Amino acid sequence: MLVKTLVAAATLATAVQAHYSIEYPTWRADSFEEPYDQWLRPCAGANTTQNRTVWPLDGGSIVLGLHHAFDYIFVNLGLGTEVASFNISLTPNFLNNTGNGTLCLPKVPIPAEIEIRDGQDASIQVVTVGKTGNALYNCADIRFSKDAKILTGDACMNTTSGPLIHVQDQNAIAAAQNDDDKGDDKNATSGDKPSSAVHGSSIHVLTSSIAVLMAMVVASGLL
Numbered sequence: 001m002l003v004k005t006l007v008a009a010a011t012l013a014t015a016v017q018a019h020y021s022i023e024y025p026t027w028r029a030d031s032f033e034e035p036y037d038q039w040l041r042p043c044a045g046a047n048t049t050q051n052r053t054v055w056p057l058d059g060g061s062i063v064l065g066l067h068h069a070f071d072y073i074f075v076n077l078g079l080g081t082e083v084a085s086f087n088i089s090l091t092p093n094f095l096n097n098t099g100n101g102t103l104c105l106p107k108v109p110i111p112a113e114i115e116i117r118d119g120q121d122a123s124i125q126v127v128t129v130g131k132t133g134n135a136l137y138n139c140a141d142i143r144f145s146k147d148a149k150i151l152t153g154d155a156c157m158n159t160t161s162g163p164l165i166h167v168q169d170q171n172a173i174a175a176a177q178n179d180d181d182k183g184d185d186k187n188a189t190s191g192d193k194p195s196s197a198v199h200g201s202s203i204h205v206l207t208s209s210i211a212v213l214m215a216m217v218v219a220s221g222l223l
């Protein structure tokens with residue numbers, strides 16, 4: 001009995017330390033709980049909900065609860081009530097997070113070329129890629145509204161001790177991808193294509209593993 005309790009406690013501790021939550025907009029489901037699984041793309045096994053958070057037409061706030069010491073963060077958008085493809089990247093410069101705690105991005109803008117209607121349904125996908133190249137997924141359902149506001153004040157605070165977010169140049173990823181097209185992403189499926197946004201001529205080569213780089217390319221708005 002004691003052993004069982006200890007195992008349960010250890011499992012819980014691991015689960016709490018690992019992974020991340022979307023605190024805002026309201027996520028589809030608490031994916032720390034069964035039957036959800038953040039390893040599952042595109043949305044941790046959570047179906048579309050009716051619980052839509054209203055979001056401003058030109059972009060809104062995202063609050064994440066981060067528990068890893070380090071991960072890359074991507075935010076993607078899919079338009080429609082039942083999103084099949086999260087093919088709009090909201091993080092052209094992905095985020096390199098090197099801290100845990102609460103991260104509030106006050107306003108994640110919608111790309112200018114994307115036309116948003118008042119009342120339009122959409123879903124947001126957040127992808128984090130860890131140091132081994134494995135990706136974690138969570139989604140939130142939203143409705144664009146001209147009356148919606150971004151979060152301010154206490155509703156949008158970063159943990160003071162971190163996370164320390166570094167915005168990276170995505171050209172570096174493309175360069176690394178060109179360096180090794182043989183890179184084998186175990187987590188990619190045949191439907192995934194490199195984003196047209198991931199084109200660049202940077203000659204910088206990153207020290208990260210190809211698995212991580214490939215996962216990052218896949219995560220950047222094309223899932």
Ligand SMILES: *[C@@H]1O[C@H](CO)[C@@H](O)[C@H](O)[C@H]1NC(C)=O
Pocket residue numbers: 026051
């Ligand atoms: C819908 O969202 C609200 C606000 O975050 C939350 O309190 C509520 O539990 C959610 N309802 C369902 C069915 O998930």
Ligand SMILES: *[C@@H]1O[C@H](CO)[C@@H](O)[C@H](O)[C@H]1NC(C)=O
Pocket residue numbers: 035045046047
């Ligand atoms: C999601 O929807 C499918 C199809 O309706 C259903 O089989 C599945 O159980 C649902 N998953 C969850 C976690 O509710």
Ligand SMILES: *[C@@H]1O[C@H](CO)[C@@H](O)[C@H](O)[C@H]1NC(C)=O
Pocket residue numbers: 017066067068100101
């Ligand atoms: C965040 O990281 C610090 C230092 O590594 C650690 O002490 C703390 O427990 C972590 N917090 C969470 C919520 O993981």
Ligand SMILES: *[C@@H]1O[C@H](CO)[C@@H](O)[C@H](O)[C@H]1NC(C)=O
Pocket residue numbers: 084085087088
């Ligand atoms: C995203 O995918 C949807 C559905 O497949 C498609 O209608 C739309 O044109 C795509 N949008 C972009 C920006 O690629």
Ligand SMILES: *[C@@H]1O[C@H](CO)[C@@H](O)[C@H](O)[C@H]1NC(C)=O
Pocket residue numbers: 070096097098168206208
């Ligand atoms: C992101 O930050 C980590 C920790 O500082 C670093 O090791 C890694 O190289 C950075 N990634 C990129 C692409 O710069």
Ligand SMILES: *[C@@H]1O[C@H](CO)[C@@H](O)[C@H](O)[C@H]1NC(C)=O
Pocket residue numbers: 103104105106156157158164165166
């Ligand atoms: C939280 O940190 C990120 C990354 O540095 C920054 O973009 C954002 O504006 C910060 N949020 C607040 C509320 O200051």
Ligand SMILES: CC(=O)N[C@H]1CO[C@H](CO)[C@@H](O)[C@@H]1O
Pocket residue numbers: 039040041134135186187
């Ligand atoms: C969803 C999925 O296939 N996740 C796998 C990603 O790759 C790592 C290792 O390469 C596996 O451990 C995960 O199960």
Ligand SMILES: [Cu+2]
Pocket residue numbers: 017018019020068
């Ligand atoms: Cu984790």
